[in-house]
Amino acid sequence: MMRLVECVPNFSEGRDKNIIESICDAIRKVKGVYLLDFDPGEATNRTVVTFVGEPEPVLEAAFQAIKKASELIDMSKHKGAHARMGATDVCPFVPVSGVTVDDCVELSHRLGKRVGEELGIPVYLYEYAATRPERKNLATIRKGEYEGLPEKLKDPEWKPDYGPAEFNARSGATVIGCREFLIAYNINLNTKDRKLAHEIALNIREAGRAKRDKDGKxxxxxxxxxxxxxxxxKAVKAVGWYIEEYGLAQVSINFTNYKISPPHLVFDECCRQAEKLGLRVTGSELVGLIPLEAILMAGRYYLRKQGKSPGVPEEELIEIAVRSLGLDQLYPFEPEKKIIEYTVAEKRRFEEMRLRGFVNEVSVDSPTPGGGSVAALLGSMAAALGSMVANLSYKDDELMGEKGMELQRLKDEFLREIERDAQSFDAVIEAMRMKAKTEEAKKAKEEAIKNAYLGAARVP
Structure with missing residues (x-):
């Protein structure tokens, strides 16, 4: 499984395009990091940047972005509509796949320590990384904003988690932490009445509605x-609104933890709520990106409702989820643009080959694909056969659905190993071909060969 972390830093600059581009460029320069989006706001004078990658490159990119912001943004001159306390106001890490909340909490501590020590910026940790309960909420930490920092930093109760307890007039303070993935999702109704959409929102959202007496007070x-x-x-925020562009009302939802309340369960409940009001849910819309697991959960859920085994290929699970949720009602749903893991997936040259083409490639005098890739292909086919048996047995034993899911996971993992084995061997060959005419070059070559062999050994 790909180890993927999302980072969504908010910078206190939304008007100067050169500064925004310089910060984004600092992120782009880190190998292994994918800059997905940056959204500047003129009125807020704030830019939200989104990038993903494996943990270590993301950690480095986050530091480089904060460093660049500290060099270019002067908070003593900052004005904007959004609450803020630093050049880099907040920098959350978000676990996407193959990493845990604990992993991201560790990243938060490592980044906070480095920012505090190397840049001299006071750092507070929030959400899952918070060191005490009162620091969990971002709004609580940010109370008083930048202007209140000189007094706040004098209070022992507000000693930073990292960095000096001294006012940094240029950079302010930075909040770093870990939160769950935020999914923005809208459910479409066959009405233009915003009030009816909001009635559904009040019923489903965690905050609920105000209690009234018999007179409506x-x-x-x-x-x-x-x-x-x-x-x-739980972990659901929602409002009802009317979108003139689409000519319909929507229940607009933010999922702050899709593992607690997944979109497919909320969608089905909205269908029931709409029916009570004489309405119909006609489809839904995903705003921004979604983790692959959230889509796969929906696909498995709807297959189980049909009495079918959930142990089917990933592509089929995505298709059933899109159809069931009506995600293509307003415009085509493109997985490669909407599923976060797919946006950063590298093209796999061997996996996409026809069977005869792959066998022919193995048979010629190129070193890859070799024995490891062939073994991975055989492992994938063995897992596929096992999944077939599990699916054929599902009607007699529903536990076979779980077996099928695990075998599908193994099948996909082996498929990825076809490419990884070839890449690891190519890396060894490349390292061995390095020139080593000087002592420094010899040491670099030895280190490269060692790392390449370690990388090859990690591929099963």
Whole structure:
């Protein structure tokens, strides 16, 4: 499985294109990192940048971006509509695939330590990386904003997690941490009535709605706050709105933790809620990117509802999810542009070959593909045969669905190893061909050969 981390730093500059481009360029220069998006805001004077990659390159890119921001952004002159406290205001790591929350918490600590020590910027850790409960919430840490930092840093209760407890007038302070992947998702209704869409939103969102008496007045507690009736789903925020471009109302949803409340369960509940109001859900829309696992979960869910085995190929799971959720109602759903793992997937030269072409390639005098790639192909075919048996047995034993899922995972892993084995051998050959005319070059070659062999050994 690809080890993928997303990083979404927010920089306090949304107007100067040269500064924004310089920060993005610092990210692009780190090998193994993919810059997916940057979204500058004129009124907020803020830019949200999104990039992904394996943990170590992402960690390096995050530091280089924060460093560049500290060189180019002067917070003493910053004005904008959005709350902020630093040149790099907040920098969250997000586990996508093959990494855990704990892995991203570790990255947060490593980045915070380096930013504090090397750049002299006060750093606070938030969300999963928070070192104490009151620092978990970003808004709590940011209270008082940049202008309140001189006094805040004098308070022992607000001593930074890393870096000096001294006011950095140019860079302010930075908040670093780990959060879950945020999915922005809209459910389409066969109405233009925003109020009906909002009625559904009130029922499904965690915050729910205000409790009212028989006369329709909001019931309040002793402090004057409205008493709430909780909604159905945890980690879900939602509102109803009308989109003129589409000519329909939507339930607009943010999933702050799709593992607690997955989109497919919320979609089905919205269908039930719409039916009660005499409405129909006609489809849905994904805004931005989604992790592959969230789509696969939906595909498996709908197959199980049909009494079918969930142990089918990834492509089939994606197709059933898209059809069931109506993700292609407003425009075509393109997996390579909407599923985050697919946006950074490298083309696999051998996997996409026809069978005869691959066998012919093995038979000629090129060193790759070789024995490791052939073994990986055989392993993939063996797992595929096992999955076939599991799927044929599913009606008699539903536990075979779980076996089929695991065998599909192994099948895909072996397919990836076809390419990885060839790449690792190519790396060994490339290292051995390095010129070594000087002592420095000899040491570099020895190190390259050692690393190449280690890389080859890691491929099963």
């Amino acid at each position: 909001i019931i309040r507690d002793e402090q004057g706050k409205a008493i709430k009736i909780p909604g159905i789903f």
